[in-house]
Amino acid sequence: MYLSDKPNYLLIQTLLDLLHQELHLLIDPPDGTKEHPATTCLELWISQPNFTNGMYYIDPNQGSPADALLVYCDFTAAPKTCLSPLQPQVPVKAWLKDSGTNNSFHWLSSKEKGFQFEYLGPDVVQMRFLRLNSRLTSQNITYSCQHGNIQGPGEREPSQELHSRGRREAVFQFESEDLDLLPLRDLAVFGSSDLTQEFGFTVGPVCFS
Incomplete structure (x- = not known):
């Protein structure tokens, strides 16, 4: 004292x-x-x-x-x-078709009809205090595509793989004690401009515990 x-x-x-x-x-x-x-x-x-x-x-x-x-x-x-994103669904379509560059990363927010993820409610101050009162954060992303390869050769397998109505889905789980890493704001995908495969994402809620 x-x-x-x-x-x-x-x-x-x-x-x-x-x-x-x-x-x-x-x-x-x-x-x-x-x-x-x-x-x-x-x-x-x-x-x-x-x-x-x-x-x-x-x-x-x-x-x-x-x-x-x-x-x-x-x-x-x-x-x-x-906290849930205001627009969790990235629609399934050929996002990389006619992208103009080959074998590079492309932020979905930079593509036509793409967007960044916003979350309901919290301002900067509230998010800061929420992180101060938490020790762990987690968030899931579900990747959906038509039948075909989900990943390129040699890439790591996703956490889970599901089959539904002619589509394939992979669930990627993110968890960290670095609370500033989440929530996710954007997604980058790797591919070529001649890739016509249709794919999309469902962004799950970010959770603090």
Whole structure:
């Protein structure tokens, strides 16, 4: 509590803030509503252990609830706070046809009718605090194409491979303790301008735990 003979006011204030937060959770526990959001889905689960998976409000920066975020809380295993992209579906088409260059990477956002992925709700401040309150982030991408080779020779196999209605699908799973790596904003694909194979992607929610 002390540095030399002087009080450590910064440490004292930090301890008081933690105590205030714990007392607040005991006296007025969050319920996931707009008026009483939790900091994360983990905090909501601790306060309301009987809650089931669903949409709840959280407020990572714990300021005014006016900027609370509506997120999906997954309580199945370790509680996760999940944000979905506004436009998760990249339609199946021949994205590389007539691309103009051979055997190079192409960002989908730079192609005609391509786009970057935006996510519902969080601003820069809320995302910063959500990361500060998390230790792990994860996100899945589903790649879909017509029957044919999903990958070039010698490339690593995807995490899962599915077959459905004449198409092939591969699910790529991303997980990291470097919380700044996700959510995904864009996708780059490698190929030639004469590639006419049609393919697309489904971007899953980014989850923090």
